[in-house]
Amino acid sequence: MNLEEIARLCHDITQSYLDISEGVSPIIVETQEAIKLSRKHIMEEIFNRWCPISGEISFSYNGGKDCQVLLLIYLGCLWKYYLDNKDKFNWDKFPLERLPTVFIASEETFTSLELFINSSVERYNLNLYKSQLDKTRKISMAEAFDIFLKEYPITKSILIGVRRTDPFGEHLSPIQKTDLNWPSFVRLQPLLHWKLAHIWSFLLYSNEPICGLYSVGFTSIGSISQTTPNPSLKKLTNSEDSKLSLSFDWEINNSYPNSMVKKSEVNISKLTDEDITLLSTFGEFHPGWYLIDDKLERSGRIKK
Numbered sequence: 249m250n251l252e253e254i255a256r257l258c259h260d261i262t263q264s265y266l267d268i269s270e271g272v273s274p275i276i277v278e279t280q281e282a283i284k285l286s287r288k289h290i291m292e293e294i295f296n297r298w299c300p301i302s303g304e305i306s307f308s309y310n311g312g313k314d315c316q317v318l319l320l321i322y323l324g325c326l327w328k329y330y331l332d333n334k335d336k337f338n339w340d341k342f343p344l345e346r347l348p349t350v351f352i353a354s355e356e357t358f359t360s361l362e363l364f365i366n367s368s369v370e371r372y373n374l375n376l377y378k379s380q381l382d383k384t385r386k387i388s389m390a391e392a393f394d395i396f397l398k399e400y401p402i403t404k405s406i407l408i409g410v411r412r413t414d415p416f417g418e419h420l421s422p423i424q425k426t427d428l429n430w431p432s433f434v435r436l437q438p439l440l441h442w443k444l445a446h447i448w449s450f451l452l453y454s455n456e457p458i459c460g461l462y463s464v465g466f467t468s469i470g471s472i473s474q475t476t477p478n479p480s481l482k483k484l485t486n487s488e489d490s491k492l493s494l495s496f497d498w499e500i501n502n503s504y505p506n507s508m509v510k511k512s513e514v515n516i517s518k519l520t521d522e523d524i525t526l527l528s529t530f531g532e533f534h535p536g537w538y539l540i541d542d543k544l545e546r547s548g549r550i551k552k
Contacts, residue, residue, distance in 0.1 A: 251373040252342030259324035279446040289438035303402040315409030346375035356472035359520040394431035405434040445540040453499040455506040465533025478548040
């Protein structure tokens with residue numbers, strides 16, 4: 249699919265989720281409201297300040313679940329923007345071929361995540377800038393963004409899939425300039441109000457690919473040395489495991505049609521043999537979408 253086709257698909261997925269009737273589950277009702285607010289931020293606030301087809305807006309993508317949700321919603325908004333403006337600007341085709349995207353690389357990235365990002369580049373037609381690593385020293389995220397902005401000075405704002413439950417997220421706003429010790433650009437954060445349960449509900453319903461690391465107990469993915477499967481999802485005895493329940497049976501069983509995925513299966517990417525060997529030492533875990541407690545989401549992150 250080209251960008252026009254995948255943007256239309258993302259719009260249709262989002263609209264299909266919004267059309268789910270009330271009464272299915274409180275989580276779905278909450279997520280529908282979360283989507284509406286995110287689309288309002290994008291369509292009415294962001295697109296009125298920065299042109300989404302000029303290169304002024306870039307998308308920060310790392311293959312994680314939050315930015316995956318934001319990508320689907322944002323591409324859907326691009327399709328709506330195209331429909332609303334094609335007559336005004338006399339567009340005879342979709343005005344963007346690839347989505348400007350930036351990935352700030354880590355020194356230690358799971359190979360399964362790297363493969364997922366590469367496949368996402370193809371599926372979503374991302375024009376991905378990947379920051380370079382320095383073998384002699386660690387480059388900070390601020391420095392990496394500074395290098396990116398010098399190479400792409402047209403960029404004025406960057407979409408980021410951060411939520412209020414992330415570290416320091418409670419102090420953020422949907423649209424805000426970077427701090428003084430950062431390179432100057434505007435952070436676009438239309439996902440701040442989302443909870444973990446909202447992320448899983450929409451993502452599982454979308455039937456779009458999910459990084460395979462989430463299927464083996466990850467709920468938050470960082471560098472290899474600082475991330476493990478979430479201990480709250482470790483498989484224990486039958487009696488202890490009975491305390492865990494899946495809140496998203498309906499979303500999985502009624503997910504958006506995808507000819508590449510069997511019905512009632514979650515669309516996850518393949519794990520590499522390297523990661524399978526690495527993770528085998530931790531034991532067995534329930535999939536990440538069994539966890540909906542925001543306070544436990546980062547329990548698999550190892551503090552420095």
